[in-house]
Amino acid sequence: QLQLVESGGGLVQPGGSLRLSCAASGSRLERYTIGWFRQAPGKEREGVSCIGPLGSTSNVATSVKGRFTISRDNVKNTVYLQMNSLKPEDSGVYYCAAPWNSYWDICALVPDPGHYRYWGQGTQVTVSS
Numbered sequence: 001q002l003q004l005v006e007s008g009g010g011l012v013q014p015g016g017s018l019r020l021s022c023a024a025s026g027s028r029l030e031r032y033t034i035g036w037f038r039q040a041p042g043k044e045r046e047g048v049s050c051i052g053p054l055g056s057t058s059n060v061a062t063s064v065k066g067r068f069t070i071s072r073d074n075v076k077n078t079v080y081l082q083m084n085s086l087k088p089e090d091s092g093v094y095y096c097a098a099p100w101n102s103y104w105d106i107c108a109l110v111p112d113p114g115h116y117r118y119w120g121q122g123t124q125v126t127v128s129s
Contacts, residue, residue, distance in 0.1 A: 002027040002118045004096050009123030012086055020081040020123060022096035030054055030072065031102035034079040037111050038125070040092035047109025048094070049081060059107045064090070086127045093122040 008020040022034060035050040049070040051058045058070055069082040079096060097116040099106065108115055 002098055004118055004120035006096050006120040006123040009125045011126045014087060014127055016086050017084045020094055022079040024077045029077045030074045032098040033104055033107055035097045036081045038092040038094045045111045050107040052105045052107045053103050057107045059109055061109055088127045091125055091127045094125050095122045096120045
């Protein structure tokens with residue numbers, strides 16, 4: 001089955017940048033919609049960005065629009081989340097996820113288990129002075 005591993009998190013100053021990676025194994029990631037989600041302590045998980053199969057569609061949450069960019073590298077079987085102009089409220093554990101079926105071109109920003117089946121372990125992002 002598809003397995004996802006996030007990396008690239010860390011501590012960064014406000015206004016700084018990070019690039020998160022979602023590396024896949026077990027299947028070709030280009031076949032799947034990939035969603036990025038984040039969760040701060042004591043808060044519910046929220047959608048950040050998503051990209052459809054082959055990069056045909058994409059979506060970005062209003063809170064990060066203009067600052068975050070999602071992209072694919074099919075050779076490396078990896079989806080990236082480039083995060084610029086980071087704010088303290090961007091802090092949290094960031095997860096990537098894939099739906100139950102390949103080629104589901106539904107780029108949803110809701111962490112609904114009815115849509116997203118496969119999840120990575122998460123990577124911590126902390127934006128602080």
